[in-house]
Amino acid sequence: MTWHIAMQELSKVKVTANGENDFVTVKGNFDKFQCIGVGTDAAVFRFVYAPHYAFKVFRMDKLAKIEIEKEVYLKLGHSGYFPVCYGSGLNFLVISFEEGITLYDCLLKGIHIPKQAIQDVENARNYAFNRGLNPRNIHLKNILLHES
Ligand SMILES: Nc1ncnc2c1ncn2[C@@H]1O[C@H](COP(=O)(O)OP(=O)(O)O)[C@@H](O)[C@H]1O
Ligand SMILES: [Mg+2]
Structure with a gap:
């Protein structure tokens, strides 16, 4: 997979906070990523050239959750019940895209x-x-x- 293209594109994705428990807002001029869901900590995207992955991009004030979630995925291992975590960047986690x-x-x-x-x-x-x-x-x- 062309990670440098993904990273370049991902830098155009802006995930901003609203209230502490409100859904984040997605902004930015990107077209190679598709937003597939939003939460209160992060928004989740699919990269058109690598659709098996889901990129979970965190709001700035929740970046500490990246390490916490990584730790959780490590403990979960490959169960079939939960996504698999492949790695992370400064403001995102790369996990398996789950259909549904x-x-x-x-x-x-x-x-x-x-x-x-x-x-x-x-x-x-x-x-x-x-x-x-x-x-x-x-x-x-x-x-x-x-x-x-
Ligand atoms: N691995 C995944 N595959 C497909 N969709 C996902 C995946 N992870 C999250 N989503 C979608 O993105 C939404 C937000 O992700 P979530 O991890 O719940 O964010 P938060 O931690 O902010 O609540 C989910 O409700 C779901 O619709
Ligand atoms: Mg959620």
């Missing part, structure tokens, strides 16, 4: 959530506990439903 729609959007759009998906969330939670983690941020926008 958030459970929140399922509710908005009237998409059926199978019972198995909820069972999988429970299994993923147990998996994280067994890895010495204490998952606390389990909510509908942090869970992706994907068909497989």
Whole structure:
């Protein structure tokens, strides 16, 4: 993958904070990255030339979370329940792009959530506990439903 092109393009992406618990805003004159989701700490993008990756770009005052999240991914390992982390830059994490729609959007759009998906969330939670983690941020926008 052409990392230097990705890095050059990514430097055009501006993620700015609103309130402490408000969604970030995305600005900038970029066209090789597509925003696939926003959160309160970061916005997540896909690079057109490397669609298997997701680039999570953090707001300036939350950069400390990059190391914390990296540590969490290290503990999680390759489970199938969580994305894999490939590395990081000054203001971003590179993780695996995961296909799917958030459970929140399922509710908005009237998409059926199978019972198995909820069972999988429970299994993923147990998996994280067994890895010495204490998952606390389990909510509908942090869970992706994907068909497989
Ligand atoms: N690996 C991923 N693959 C696909 N979409 C993702 C991925 N990570 C995050 N997203 C999307 O981006 C949104 C924000 O990411 P998230 O990590 O939850 O940010 P925050 O930590 O700020 O809440 C998610 O709700 C989801 O829609
Ligand atoms: Mg989130």
